[in-house]
Amino acid sequence: MKKKIVDRLRQRYAGDQSPLDEDMISSLGEQPPELMRTSDEAYEALEHVHESRVWEAVRQERDMYQQIHKWSYSSGLRLIKRVYTTLAVLTCGGIILFLLWTVNMLPPFGNPNNPDNNEVAARYIEQGPEETGAVNMVAGMILDYRAFDTFGETTVLFVAACSVLFLLKLNDHKDGKPTSAWLEAEYDDRHHEPKNDQILQFAARLLVPIILLFGFYVIMNGHISPGGGFSGGAIMGAGLILYLNAFGFQKTERFFTYNTFRWITFGSLITYAGLKSYSFYTGANHLGSGISTGTPGALLSAGFILPLNICVGLVVMCTMYTFYTLIRKGGI
Amino acid sequence: MSVLTVIVLGFLLSCAIATCLAKDLLVSVIIFMAYSLLMSILWMLLQSPDLAITEAAVGAGVTSILFFITLKKLHAIKVKHSEEKDR
Numbered sequence: 001m002k003k004k005i006v007d008r009l010r011q012r013y014a015g016d017q018s019p020l021d022e023d024m025i026s027s028l029g030e031q032p033p034e035l036m037r038t039s040d041e042a043y044e045a046l047e048h049v050h051e052s053r054v055w056e057a058v059r060q061e062r063d064m065y066q067q068i069h070k071w072s073y074s075s076g077l078r079l080i081k082r083v084y085t086t087l088a089v090l091t092c093g094g095i096i097l098f099l100l101w102t103v104n105m106l107p108p109f110g111n112p113n114n115p116d117n118n119e120v121a122a123r124y125i126e127q128g129p130e131e132t133g134a135v136n137m138v139a140g141m142i143l144d145y146r147a148f149d150t151f152g153e154t155t156v157l158f159v160a161a162c163s164v165l166f167l168l169k170l171n172d173h174k175d176g177k178p179t180s181a182w183l184e185a186e187y188d189d190r191h192h193e194p195k196n197d198q199i200l201q202f203a204a205r206l207l208v209p210i211i212l213l214f215g216f217y218v219i220m221n222g223h224i225s226p227g228g229g230f231s232g233g234a235i236m237g238a239g240l241i242l243y244l245n246a247f248g249f250q251k252t253e254r255f256f257t258y259n260t261f262r263w264i265t266f267g268s269l270i271t272y273a274g275l276k277s278y279s280f281y282t283g284a285n286h287l288g289s290g291i292s293t294g295t296p297g298a299l300l301s302a303g304f305i306l307p308l309n310i311c312v313g314l315v316v317m318c319t320m321y322t323f324y325t326l327i328r329k330g331g332i
Numbered sequence: 333m334s335v336l337t338v339i340v341l342g343f344l345l346s347c348a349i350a351t352c353l354a355k356d357l358l359v360s361v362i363i364f365m366a367y368s369l370l371m372s373i374l375w376m377l378l379q380s381p382d383l384a385i386t387e388a389a390v391g392a393g394v395t396s397i398l399f400f401i402t403l404k405k406l407h408a409i410k411v412k413h414s415e416e417k418d419r
Contacts, residue, residue, distance in 0.1 A: 138382070218385065225382075226380070226381070226382045227382045228382065230386055231382050231383075231385040231386040231389065234385075234386055234389035234390045234393075234394065235385065235389045237389075237394065238389050238393040238394055241393075241394065241397060320390075320394050323394070323398060324394070324397060324398065324401070327398055327401050327402065327405075328401050
């Protein structure tokens with residue numbers, strides 16, 4: 001019986017989790033005391049062997065870990081750094097050489113026999129003002145001939161803003177209570193915010209109106225100058241960021257909230273898509289905007305280019321501002 | 333190519349190299365700002381004012397500000413001791 005119990009104990013230490021036999025359990029109760037004692041001794045001996053093996057394994061592992069640690073912090077780190085530097089320099093040098101080689105193979109600038117000097121460019125130059133109504137060829141190209149290209153760019157900006165929203169926006173309210181993450185971010189932001197920074201506030205009071213006005217001018221002047229939607233929107237976004245930095249979230253929340261961002265972006269993209277996609281259904285026949293062709297100095301001219309410019313500008317402005325607020329605080 | 337273009341191109345190259353080699357990330361971002369401003373001057377010399385405006389607003393303005401906030405969030409900007417005591 002004793003041998004059987006020791007065998008079973010050994011099995012259990014080797015990882016066998018099968019339950020003890022019925023007769024073994026019953027025999028444990030009616031054992032003579034000496035058998036009990038010897039089984040205890042066997043148990044202890046087994047435990048001792050097991051423990052020493054575990055300690056041996058732990059020590060070996062620790063030694064190995066220390067060796068790897070030492071290696072990685074002395075020669076290993078140096079080796080990796082050297083390999084990394086070499087690879088980086090090689091890659092950069094390779095790309096630079098490849099690009100210079102490609103530039104070397106380009107046809108000379110301004111040569112009349114260049115392949116880009118074909119009937120497409122001639123048509124743009126000759127019939128552009130008549131067909132698109134744009135005074136400036138660049139504006140006619142980006143917002144009429146290639147309006148879908150610009151639409152794609154605007155959508156890319158919108159998608160980028162959406163992904164930043166998904167990644168960085170904190171839940172501000174949960175079951176009617178502000179979440180702790182949001183409160184922490186809010187406190188952190190208020191703590192680091194410049195409080196009554198005289199120089200910054202004075203400069204902002206002076207500069208923000210000028211910046212916003214200039215951005216507005218660039219957007220509104222875009223259809224009779226080389227494009228203005230993106231640049232004007234970027235300028236206005238930068239102006240808004242300066243205002244926010246100087247005066248804090250409380251003041252900007254009066255006119256720019258999450259809903260403002262949502263509705264402006266949505267409305268601009270829908271307007272753009274509507275103005276430009278109907279010609280799919282009319283078989284590339286434009287219905288005509290009722291707006292005259294471009295006249296230098298006239299605000300309402302050059303067809304649809306002015307509203308399209310305004311749409312692009314608004315989307316760019318909102319995206320810039322949203323990027324900033326989301327990265328700074330995790331909310332608008 | 334005018335003399336001004338050559339000068340701006342030279343500064344542009346040195347700014348690009350300095351951005352890579354700067355040890356401090358804050359210094360790196362500031363040099364990158366200078367790079368963007370030089371780039372906008374270059375766009376102006378290449379007669380594309382719309383790109384010059386965009387480069388100045390996005391490259392020197394918004395991008396650098398986003399970099400600054402990121403560095404601040406990562407505590408990569410060193411704070412002076414006198415300011416450290418206030419916290």
